[in-house]
Amino acid sequence: MESTSKEFRKYAHQFVDWMADYMDNIENYPVKSQVVPKEIYNQIEDSIPNQGEDIETIFNDFVNIIMPGVTHWQSPNFYAYFPANTSPPSILAEMLTATLGIQGMKWETSPASTELEERMMEWIQKCIGIPNNWVGVIHDSASSATLASILTAREQKSTFRINETGFEKDTKFRVYCSEETHSSIEKGAKIAGIGRANVIKIPTDQTLRLRPEVLLQKIKEDIKNGYKPLCIVAAIGTTGTTAIDPLNEIADIAEKFKIWLHVDAAYAGSVLLLPEFHHYLNGIEKADSFVFNPHKWLFTNFDCSAYFVKDKNALVNTFEILPEYLKTKTDGSVNNHCDWGVPLGRRFRSLKLWFVMRNYGLVGLQKKLRNHIELARWFENEIAKLPEFELVVPRNINLICFRFKPQKFKDVEVLNRINESLMHDLNDSGKIYLTHTKVNDIYTLRLVIGQTNVSERHVENTLQLIIEKATKTFKKYNREVY
Template sequence: MLPERTSPARMSKEEFRKVGYYLVDSISDFMDRIGDGPVTTGETSTQLQAFLGTTSLPETGMTADVIMKRAVDLLFNHSLFNGHPKFLGYITSSAAPLGALADLLSAAVNPNVGANILSPMATEIEKQTIGWLAEFIGVSPTYGGILVSGGNMANFTAFLAARTAKAPKSIRQDGIAANDARLVVYCSKATHAWIEKAAFFFGIGANGIRWIEQDDFGKMHIGLLEQAIKRDLKNGYTPIMVVGNAGDVSTGVVDDLKSIGALCKTYNLWFHIDGAYGIPAAVIPELKNVFAGVEDADSIALDPHKWLYSPLEAGCTLVKDPQTLIDTYSTHPVYYNFNSSESQHNYYEYGFQNSRGFRALKVWAALQHVGREGYINMIGKNIELSQLFFRLAQRHPELEAITQNLSITTLRYVPAERPDDAKGKEAYLNTLNEALLNRLQRKGDVFLSNAVIKGKYCLRGCIVNFRTTEKDIEEIIDIVVREGRKIHKESVNVL
C-alpha cells in the first residue's frame, strides 16, 4: 500500500474534529448571548488594525487551533452583529443558525455549481430551491432562475435578460453603438441605485433611465409612467423595460404592480420587479392585495439573505421564461464538455458566473426547517414590530413618525426648542438627525440607518430580525430620545 501524500493543508480526522468542535461550541455560545452586548464596538480602522497586527505573511504555517481561536476572538469581539436584536440598519437579516451549518457542509463538499457534471446533486437542490422560492412569493413554480450574490446581481441578471428579449437582436453581434435604437427603461424615483449601475454597465446610459415621480402614497405614478412611454415612442426611442418596486429600500412602499404589468403588456415591455427586500412578505395572506400583479412579472429579484433570514450571500433572479436567461448568458467554448445530455441543467448558462459556489443549500435547508407557516409568523412579527415602532414614535412628544410600510419605519427626533423660521427649522432638524444617526451607529446601543423623505433627513429602522422583541423597540425609542436630547443640548450650547 502506497503511503498517503503529505500536504501542509491537510488536517487529520482528529485535528479537524477537535478544531471543529471548538468552533461549533464557540458559535453556539455566541448565538446564545448575541443580544447581551452592543450591536457594534464602534472601533476605528486604526484600532482594528492594531488588534489584527501588521506582521508580514508567515513563511511557515501555524497550527489550526491557534488560528481558529484567534479568528474567533477577532470576529466575536470586534464586529458589527446584524443578528443582534437591536440591529435595524439597512436590510441584512439575522441569519438562521441552520444556514451556518449548511454553509459548512457546502464548503466541505465544495461543488462547482456552474455545470451539472461538476455538481449533480447541488444542481438539483438549487433547481428545487428556485421552484420553492417562486411558489413562496405566489408565482408559478415553473419560473426558472438562478441564485446569485445579492440584490445588485439579481437585478443585473434580469436587466440583461430584458435587454436581450426586447432590444434589437443585432445588439448581440454588433453592440449598442452600431445600432440606432435608443433604449430606455422606466422606474420610480425610489428605485435602488442598482438601476444606475446597470444603465452604465450595460450600454443604456444614465440618460436612458426615465425616473418616474411618485404619487401621494409613494408609489410610482402610473399616469406619468404611461405619458413617458408614449412620449418616448413618439420621439423615436425604444422602451424596453419597466421596474416596479416590491418594497422600496427607503420606505418599504410596494408599487401598483398590477397596473404596471398591464402597461407592460399594452406596450410590449419587459416587466421586472425589484423585490430584493419586500417580496417575501407576499407569503402573508393579508397582504395578497398589496402584491397583486406579481404573477405578471417577466422577472423578479429577491434576496433570501434579506427577509428569508439566510446568511450572506444569497440573492435570486426568477424569470417567467427561463429560456431568456439561456439566450442571454449561454456560451459553448470548445473546452466545455458539459452538455453530454440534453436534460442537463448547467447554471453557467443562466448568469454571469462560470464557477459558482453552492449558495442554495442554506436557503433550501431553512425553507424546510421553518416552513411556510414559520415564515408567515416571523415576517408578520417583523411587520407588527415596525408598526409598534411607528406608533410609539407618534405618541412621543419629541419624535416625529414619518412613514411605515412593510417592516420599515422612518422617524426623526424633534426637540421642543428649535429655530422659529420654517427653513431654519428644517435645516437644523436635518443636521441634528444626521448627527444623531452617526452617534447611534458609533455607540452601538442600537443600529439604525437613514432615509431622506421629501427633504427630511430621517432615522430608518428596517426589521428583518427574528430576535427583535417589543422590549427592544421600546428601548430603542428611549435610546433615540436620550441621545437626541444630548446632541440638541450640545448644539444649543455651541450656538
C-alpha cells in the same frame, strides 16, 4: 502548517462551541463596530508568513484583531439598512456546503446542486404566488438578478444581435424606475451599455410610489423623440422607505408598449409568504421577471437571491455559451444554471434554503415574519404618541421612518443636523445601530425590525434609548442655537 483530520476535528469542535457562544452572547457586543479606519489593517502583517502557523494562533488573532472590527448584523439590536439574517439551520447547512466545496456550474458537476435548486425555487414560487409557468434560479444578489433582467431585455429587444455584434450604432434604449428605487438599476444599465443617463427616474406620489401616469407620459415622449423603451423596474419595497409601487398599473403600461417589466422585491419580498400581502403581486402575470432575497429577511445566510423569469428561453439565449471543455452528454436534457446568469461558477446555495424551509416550515416562517411586523406596528404607534417625534411617512411592513422634531426648532436644516447627530450618538453607544435616508430633503431615521431573534424587550429598550439620547441632543442644540 497543514492540518490533519485529527487536528481538524479538534478545532472544528472548538469553533462550533465558539459559534454557539457567539449566538448566545451576541447582545454583549457593540452592535456597530467601534474601531477607527486602518485600526484592523495596521494590526495585520504586511506579508504572508514564510512558515505556516497553527490554527490556535490564527484563531486567537481572529478573536483579538478581527472581532473588534465586526459590525454585528445578527444582533437583535441591529435595525440598520435591511435584515441580513442567519439562523441555526442555515449556518449548519453552510458548514456542509463549505465542506463539500462543490462547483455547481452544470448539472453534471453536481446533480444535487442543480436539482435541489430547481425544487427550492418551486417551493418558493408556490409560497409567494409567482405564476406556475415561470421558472426560478438562485443568484448571489438582487443586483446580479437586475443586471440579468436588463441584459435579457436588451437581447430580446435586439433579437439577440447585440450579444453577437455589439452596439453597432446608438440604440437609444431607456430604462425606467422610480426616484426611490435601488442604485443597482443604474449600475446594471452602466454594465449593460445602456448608460446611466438613459435610466429615467419617474417622480413618486405622497407615499413615494412610482406615478404610473408620469411613466406613461415619459414613455410616449421618448418614443416620439426616437428612444426605445427597454425595461421598467417596479419596486415592492423601495430601499429608503419600503414604498410599494402600483404593480398592476405599471404592468398594463409595460404590456401595452411591449417593455420588459422587472419586479424588484429584494428585501420586502419575504413578506409575500403571508397571504395577507399577496395583493402586492397583483399584475405579476403581466411582468417578465421578479427577484427577492431570502438572505435578507428569510433567515438564510448571504448570499441567496431568488430570481424568476417568465421566458426561460430568453434568459438562457442571453447567457448561454458552450466552449468544447464545458460540453457534456446531458446538455439539452437538463438545466445548466451557468447559462442562467453572468457567472460560470455557482455555489451550492440551495442547501441552506432547504434546511431553513424544512426546519421552520411555512407556518414557522410566517409566525416570525408576522411577529416582526407586529413589533414594527407597536414601535410606530409609540412614536406617534410622542409630541417631540414625527413619522415622516406611514410605516410599510416592518420599516419605520421617523425623526426627532422638537417643537422649538422649525428650520429644516437645523432639524436635519439634530437628527444626524442623534443617529451618530445612538450608533456610537454600541447599544443599537440604525441608518437614515432623506425624504423630500428631510433627514429621516430608518428602523428596520427584522432580525432573527429580535423580541419585544429589544424594541422597548430601543425606544427608551432613542428618547434618552434625543433629550441630550436637544439640550446640546438648544445651547448652540439659543
